[in-house]
Amino acid sequence: MTLLRRLADLFSDRRIRRIQCTAGFTLLELLVVLAILALLAGLVAPRVLNQLAGAKSDTAKIQINNIETALDLYRLDMGHYPAQSEGLDGLILAPADTPQWRGPYLSKKEGLVDPWGAPYGYRVPGEGREFDIYSLGADKAEGGEGENRDVTN
Numbered sequence: 777m778t779l780l781r782r783l784a785d786l787f788s789d790r791r792i793r794r795i796q797c798t799a800g801f802t803l804l805e806l807l808v809v810l811a812i813l814a815l816l817a818g819l820v821a822p823r824v825l826n827q828l829a830g831a832k833s834d835t836a837k838i839q840i841n842n843i844e845t846a847l848d849l850y851r852l853d854m855g856h857y858p859a860q861s862e863g864l865d866g867l868i869l870a871p872a873d874t875p876q877w878r879g880p881y882l883s884k885k886e887g888l889v890d891p892w893g894a895p896y897g898y899r900v901p902g903e904g905r906e907f908d909i910y911s912l913g914a915d916k917a918e919g920g921e922g923e924n925r926d927v928t929n
Contacts, residue, residue, distance in 0.1 A: 832891040836911045836927040839887060843867070843896060843909050844929055846881035853878050857907050860900045864888045864909075890927075892916065905929070 846867045851857050853876050858866030867881040868888070882888065890896055890911035902908035908928060915924040 830923075832914070833923060833925070833927055835891045836913075839890065840896065840909045840911070840927060840929050842887065843882070847907065847909075849881050850879065857900055858898075860898070864896060864898045902929075 843864065847857055850867055854874065855876075858864065858871075862871060865888070867879060868885055870877045870879060888896055892911070892914050894912065894916050897908070897910045897912070899908040899910075900906070910926055910928040912918060913920050913924045913926055917924075918926060920926065
């Protein structure tokens, strides 16, 4: 009978409950894991944010290059770059009475807006070139450093 009693004790509800209660993590283990995650986030986040900050300037430079290409196509068709009064909208909307216009030269009007939400500037003639395309950066003012610096062609 002792053997049967031992087997009964082994599978009793009380022993199974004790095993179930010990499964899981303690509060201390969870706090250690959270501390490690916070430490990693503190080390990695500044580096990621620096990369994201430079990404807008890089995006502006790429968009300016795309606009330059569109302006060159416009010039091939029309024989000249859009006038200052026409602006960059001449790449999307046909000027009046111009049968040689084969645009739109940009697929979306959003391509004429910089990553900070301001329209790209356009100057004809440019400073040392035929035209200038520029973004004033995050501060939307001339000059600046970092993300506030102007991006030009």
